[in-house]
Amino acid sequence: MTKHKTKLIAAACAGAMLLAGCGKKDETLKLFSWSEYVPQAVIDKFTEETGIKVSVENYSSNEEMLAKLLAGGGAYDLIQPSEYAVQAMIKEDLLQELDQAKIPNLKNLAPEFRNMPFDPNNKFSVPWLAGFVGVVYNAEVVPGPVVGYKDVFTDEHAGRIVILDDARETVSWGLATAGIPINNVTDENLATITPLLKDWLGKVKVFDSDSPKTAMSNGDTDIGIVWSGEGALLFAENPKFQWVMPVEGVHMFVDNLAIPKTSQNKDKAEAFINFILRPEISKMISDEFPYYNPNLAARALLSPEQLNNPASYPPGFDVTSAQLFTDLGEQASKVDELITTLKAQ
């Protein structure tokens, strides 16, 4: 009889909790991240340690993330914006300020990543991984020397080139080559570099942002401009794939974790940020995605092979000399139009 009663009470409680769950805050941590960027093992380990369940949704561009966040679809607790998106979101008051006392592992980050111009003193965001955009070439086919963008778009390489399918990136290479700061995306500057870009794009065989390494490793292209993580994977596969930091100027991107204003789970989100800053956890991320890890304590755990990969950790390169993107705003549409029409010519 008593047993029966407790069961009934338990059922009633469960029902009440379910009902309450409809209106009140959810107990799972909702992570909205780039596709192929957060290892499942890291998420599993976090749940195992803290008991906090994590649900993951993916996006493939900052703009897609912004669109979904602003549409108010899912109440995300943690997002992964790149530097220019962080800048725009701070300006629009879309991010919550972090309680740094809850994220003591911030101390593991390299000093140059503690005070980035888009978010001084990590008030709103914490770097996840950083990376560069550079030139990769097949040294068995391309004799070299290759030092920058201009060596990619030569007549000899026409029809054998892969580049990122990213209008903003493409425009920034043109600007850098013309000696214009890469964030000065004005109408006049776009007009200045249009003939150059027209010549370049006519020689490109493949435009691919998701997996540009495929066209290289399949032998369909000999040279290209890709993300450093892709270059690192190619180099690890075969050292014939050489990596070059362009002399015209290096663009660095920094992807971060941040908490949107709409999140009801700030504590859990901060716990997750602190968790991934632990050296052994951050190493797990580097093992799977060989970009530049801003976590110094994690880098101490990496193998010599990982650290000697020239695309992941370019020897002798000072990351503070790299250029970051700033938010383009409405000009994004013009940049896209220019590149799309040049491709369709």
Place this chain on the structure above:
Amino acid sequence: MAVTAAAAALAAGPSPQRRAGLGPWFAVTPMLGWLALFVIVPTLMLLVISFCERDGLGRIVYSFTFENYTRAFDWKWLKILGISVWYAFLTTAICLVLGYPVAYFIGRSSERVRGLLIMLVMIPFWTSFLIRTYAWISILSQDGLLNALLMTLKITSAPIGFMYTPFAVILGLVYNFLPFMILPIYTSVEKLDGSLIEAAYDLGARPARVFSKVVLPLTQPGMAAGILLVFVPAIAMFAITNLMGGGANPTIGEVIQNQFTKARNQPFGAALGVLLLAIFILSLWLSSKFRRSEQE
């Protein structure tokens, strides 16, 4: 389909007028609700957004403008639309030429074999089209299976660049859409009355004439359905064209997709979407008109 329905109605003869009760309305309510929620509402949203503006972050600003349409009618976008329509046309034509004989063969074979053959057409579609497209990439790439075969057999001495060409795009499209051509034609062929063909032969017609005067007209509804099922989605397809073509020749589907993501211009994307929708409605109207005139 319309032809057979009309024929059935004629065969049944005049029926006494009867007022339908509420019952049938209840039965169709879920379907009407579905249509309203997933067809009418999204289309209206698209239409509304296409007349709006947007801010720096890509948020829609609800103020009325024609700008998206004036921009959409620029030569550069119409050119991309033209290329997409051309790809879709080629895909449809090749699917028709390849699919008709297959559908005819399956439809005229014995009933036991028929089920098996239709299964064989369908089985690849149990796998995601993206995975099947990636499979094509590993077949067609320079260090891929096809080039390895050709060079081992000494047919070619150097690898051929199949991938990232219009050829690869059309191949990917045809491969993915072929069953949508085969199935409706097969349905028409299956219903074909064999005695009509025999009668044509008895009256002295040669095979070519039997085909053009009897078989072709009777299977036309299937062909029309197949052409629509291939042509319409082929215009808007962006994933296959992007993967197989290397993104070098953007199609209208890719351009629209970009507006909703990187270009941060949903209203312009919506305007292009409305134009595409207008083309679909036009081709539906043309094909129904075409079918009606055949009936007369």
